[in-house]
Amino acid sequence: MSISARWFALPEPAHSAHTSNNSSTPVVVVGAGLAGAHCAYELAQRNIKVLLIDAGQSIANGASGNDAGIVKPYVTRDPSHINQFYQSAFNFLLHRFEQYPALAQAAQFNQCGVLQLVEHAYPTNANYESCTAADASKLAGINLTSHAIHFANAGWLNPASLCNALLVHKNIDVQLGVNVKNVEKINSRWCLSIVNINATTGSQRATEQLECDTLILANGEQLNRFSQTSDLALTAARGQTNRFAVPGKQKLKKVINGKHYVIPTQNSVVVGASFIRDDETKQLTDADHDHNVQGALSLVPELSFTQIATSGFCATRATTLDRLPIVGPVPDFARYRSDYALIKNGLPQERFPLPSYHRGLYAIGGFGSRGIVSAPYCANLLVDYLHPSPLQEASEMGSDDSHLSQWSSLLHPARFVIRELKRATN
Ligand SMILES: Cc1cc2nc3c(=O)[nH]c(=O)nc-3n(C[C@H](O)[C@H](O)[C@H](O)COP(=O)(O)OP(=O)(O)OC[C@H]3O[C@@H](n4cnc5c(N)ncnc54)[C@H](O)[C@@H]3O)c2cc1C
Incomplete structure (x- = not known):
């Protein structure tokens, strides 16, 4: 620009x-x-x-007190300055982690890859690969029903630890x-x-x-x-994530992102996040918990998890128009x-x-x-x-x-x- x-x-x-x-x-x-x-x-x-x-x-x-959040550039379907900005930001973070691996380790940075589910296929470009639902399912290790774009070098980290x-x-x-x-x-x-x-x-x-x-x-x-x-x-927007235990072996290999996100860890998934504008309350609520359960199931219908959370996190984001x-x-x-x-x-x-x-x-x-x-x-x-x-x-x-x-x-x-x-x- x-x-x-x-x-x-x-x-x-x-x-x-x-x-x-x-x-x-x-x-x-x-x-x-x-x-x-x-x-x-x-x-x-x-x-x-x-x-x-x-x-x-x-x-x-x-x-920033969450213990797991997505690391991926935000993208729009067509080229834009916003795309450029988020790609530069993402590249910068990867570069910092390469320069200072101790930071990446402390942040538990996990480059497992992110699949962003999309309604219509995106053209593949240098930053992500476009996948059919079948390809995406193969990558994820679990059945997915939408097209996706795959950010192979994206993943998740623990912001509080970082x-x-x-x-x-x-x-x-x-x-x-x-x-x-x-x-x-x-x-x-x-x-x-x-x-x-x-x-x-x-x-x-x-x-x-x-x-x-x-x-x-x-x-x-x-x-x-x-x-x-x-x-x-600035407008405040309340958000809640929940962690759910996964019985047996974790099948999900990728972070799945759409209207919600599901982050796989060894024995659990972290699901987020609710988004309630003009709400500054910071107590965990059952309504947001249930919203997260539904969100996870809508993204990954075959995901197996105990549908009562083992923990949760709630805070207020500062958003702009x-x-x-x-x-x-x-x-x-x-x-x-x-x-x-x-x-x-x-x-x-x-x-x-x-x-x-x-x-x-x-x-x-x-x-x-x-x-x-x-x-x-x-x-x-x-x-x-x-x-x-x-x-x-x-x-x-x-x-x-x-x-x-x-x-x-x-x-x-x-x-x-x-x-x-x-x-x-x-
Ligand atoms: C539930 C949830 C899930 C999220 N998931 C993701 C995700 O997956 N990926 C992603 O990229 N982002 C995610 N985000 C967004 C991301 O966490 C925030 O954008 C980021 O943490 C904002 O950082 P910050 O430093 O601006 O604000 P904060 O982390 O809120 O830090 C502000 C600090 O200022 C302090 N403070 C405020 N007022 C004063 C004062 N007057 N005097 C002294 N100290 C003060 C507060 O105590 C606080 O510690 C999520 C956010 C939430 C809430």
């Missing part, structure tokens, strides 16, 4: 390419889920100190039970009002202040709860609304000012149901933008490969406001 419109131009990052992190304070990352853990890891690998804080008492306290593994790093300090109430710019620095929550009693200590120059908000469904981020268009994540510097939304109010008139781009941002404040989230694949790549895009490595700068001379600005029109935090302004009537 090429560099996009003026209103998506990215500012020079607060810590520019050549300064590394000279500041005495570490970069603060809020949220110890996949987004925050990958950001912290990417920064730490570039020798930048990170303080990662999370309101929960454990790492992966939110949507987050834990990413955060074991000498440059990362993790502080749990720290709830960020609000953030404010004071004397050119970011000042976080934080409350420590006691792990045993749940009681809260008096509000304290924490200061930093660079602040990355990666706090999942709560990403738009700060005054600077309240215009980020276009099902793409939000990654980048946090826009000054009030300025966006005034500076681009006339965008609907179709004036030439040069007539508009360059966009305004909250300097030093970044957002990453809105991963919906695809964060396992997309969060690592997005974290790398964001961190490369903040602290480009000499290697990356050299490669940028020749191409725009893997730069955040390359994906601006898909991922920019202000894209929904721009779309709204374009649609506005006088």
Whole structure:
């Protein structure tokens, strides 16, 4: 994708390419889920100190707390930028796991292959193979009734274990039970009002202040709860997975994906996931359990499993309208609304000012149901933008490969406001 419109131009990052992190304070990352853990890891690998804080008492306290989720690129039938984005994200994750096999192992990454069931046959391409129901059944080891596309190098992993593994790093300090109430710019620095929550009693200590120059908000469904981020268009969607025991030998060899998914492990299957928009409740429900049972049977009618779950997981995803994540510097939304109010008139781009941002404040989230694949790549895009490595700068001379600005029109935090302004009537 090429560099996009003026209103998506990215500012020079607060810590520019050549300064590394000279500041005495570490970069603060809020949220110890996949987004925050990958950001912290990417920064730490570039020798930048990170303080990662999370309101929960454990790492992966939110949507990333699942113990099995699918790793596969999202695809549309026809070529699209969205396909390109998810394929790049998938390739990035595979590459990271090749570079750091200990991470893949800690995440229990299992490249058993994924069969995505489709109504109509897809043409085979470089990323997947198109299968008839008979071919798919052979691959799966069990009878399937639809056409499928086979992602041979896809599979599943344990997101919670991956987050834990990413955060074991000498440059990362993790502080749990720290709830960020609000953030404010004071004397050119970011000042976080934080409350420590006691792990045993749940009681809260008096509000304290924490200061930093660079602040990355990666706090999942709560990403738009700060005054600077309240215009980020996010909707909560509750989801539940269940694990069911498999009597006898496991026959299923592939992850099966359609409206639901079934992940085979040695003695069980993990089935997910329900998707209930505008629901932030996090208790397991019988209704979602039964929905998962039905979902598994509709995908794999001959699957044999005890239809009472042995365990379950439930959390809230942060979803966006276009099902793409939000990654980048946090826009000054009030300025966006005034500076681009006339965008609907179709004036030439040069007539508009360059966009305004909250300097030093970044957002990453809105991963919906695809964060396992997309969060690592997005974290790398964001961190490369903040602290480009000499290697990356050299490669940028020749191409725009893997730069955040390359994906601006898909991922920019202000894209929904721009779309709204374009649609506005006088
Ligand atoms: C049931 C279910 C099944 C899923 N299955 C898959 C799958 O198979 N494949 C796939 O790719 N994706 C899947 N997903 C989606 C994926 O898990 C998410 O996209 C991803 O985990 C989001 O990561 P995150 O870091 O943005 O958010 P989270 O993991 O929710 O992390 C946000 C963190 O921020 C912390 N926090 C929030 N507010 C504050 C605050 N004010 N102060 C301090 N800390 C704060 C929270 O405690 C939390 O730990 C699934 C999601 C669910 C719920």
